[in-house]
Amino acid sequence: MKQLLRNYSNKTLAYSVTLLILGVGLLVIFNINNDQNSxxxxxxxxxxxxxxxxxxxxxxxxxxxxxxxxxxADFKCPQCAEFYNSAGHxxxxxxxxxxxxxxxxRPFPVFAEDGAKALLGGYCAQEQAKFTNYHDxxxxxxWTNHFxxxxxxxxxxxxxxxxxxxxxMRQVGIDIPAFRTCLxxxxxxxxxxxxxxxxxxxxxxxxxxxIINGQKIVGNQPxxxxxxxxxxxxx
Numbered sequence: 001m002k003q004l005l006r007n008y009s010n011k012t013l014a015y016s017v018t019l020l021i022l023g024v025g026l027l028v029i030f031n032i033n034n035d036q037n038s039x040x041x042x043x044x045x046x047x048x049x050x051x052x053x054x055x056x057x058x059x060x061x062x063x064x065x066x067x068x069x070x071x072x073a074d075f076k077c078p079q080c081a082e083f084y085n086s087a088g089h090x091x092x093x094x095x096x097x098x099x100x101x102x103x104x105x106r107p108f109p110v111f112a113e114d115g116a117k118a119l120l121g122g123y124c125a126q127e128q129a130k131f132t133n134y135h136d137x138x139x140x141x142x143w144t145n146h147f148x149x150x151x152x153x154x155x156x157x158x159x160x161x162x163x164x165x166x167x168x169m170r171q172v173g174i175d176i177p178a179f180r181t182c183l184x185x186x187x188x189x190x191x192x193x194x195x196x197x198x199x200x201x202x203x204x205x206x207x208x209x210x211i212i213n214g215q216k217i218v219g220n221q222p223x224x225x226x227x228x229x230x231x232x233x234x235x
Contacts, residue, residue: 055127056191060092060135061102067233069101069226070211072108072199075138076115076155077207078147083220084139090223091230101230105135106195108207114160121165123188124179133172141168 054063069091073080095101107119118138125134138160146154169176182188202211210217210226213233217225 055123056188058105058107058122058126058131058135059102060105060132061096062099063102065096065099065102067095067101067212067230069095069103069230070106070202071103072106072202072204072207072209074108074110074115074207075118075142075160076111078152078155079220080208081139081143081147083208084136085143087221087223087226091226094227095230100234105131106198107192108196108199108204108209110207111155112158114158117183118160118165120188120192121179121183123191124182125169125174127182128174128178130172130174134169134174137168137172 073083091101091103096103105122107116107122109116109119122131122134125131141164142154142159146152146159166176169179199209202209203216206218208220212226212229215229217229
């Protein structure tokens with residue numbers, strides 16, 4: 001699956017690895033357009049993206065929610081996993097679950113081909129109305145087993161193997177044969193690469209990066225940074 005990283009530049013990888021090594025929570029907010037818990041979830045966990053599904057757009061929450069939080073992320077990105085387990089949980093509780101906002105998740109592969117393959121698999125999970133559960137389970141797995149212990153080497157090691165992914169998918173009720181058939185068909189590669197290409201005009205250089213109400217946030221930041229922009233967008 002190395003070809004899934006083909007649109008990704010060495011400059012971007014170096015940028016993200018530098019952030020990882022320095023452990024810096026970098027905050028950069030730009031005006032880019034004036035108009036514009038760590039346990040693995042189970043199949044019983046609520047799936048937040050079951051209404052008006054478009055399999056080529058990965059949505060967490062109600063697709064009709066007023067505010068859109070665009071998130072560029074990689075399942076192998078330590079800061080992305082940290083966001084999921086910190087500010088991300090607060091955003092879910094206070095904005096996504098009440099239907100006030102939604103997250104548009106945009107795959108942005110940085111670290112290794114297993115992460116890229118898992119990102120592409122997100123579209124196949126979405127096809128089964130299971131993207132939210134799939135997303136949460138992978139981030140929970142990476143955090144609990146690796147990044148919580150500061151084992152950042154696993155960001156570039158191949159750890160999301162087929163057996164690991166099968167275990168994760170069983171826990172959230174994904175039909176694994178159907179998922180594998182979908183993934184092998186490459187039916188969503190065009191959507192996958194189109195989403196990655198959106199990062200260029202958005203000025204995305206690393207993960208996680210967010211766009212809320214035309215403002216860009218770089219890195220895992222305190223909850224109030226996101227809250228301020230979400231509240232402004234909701235007015």
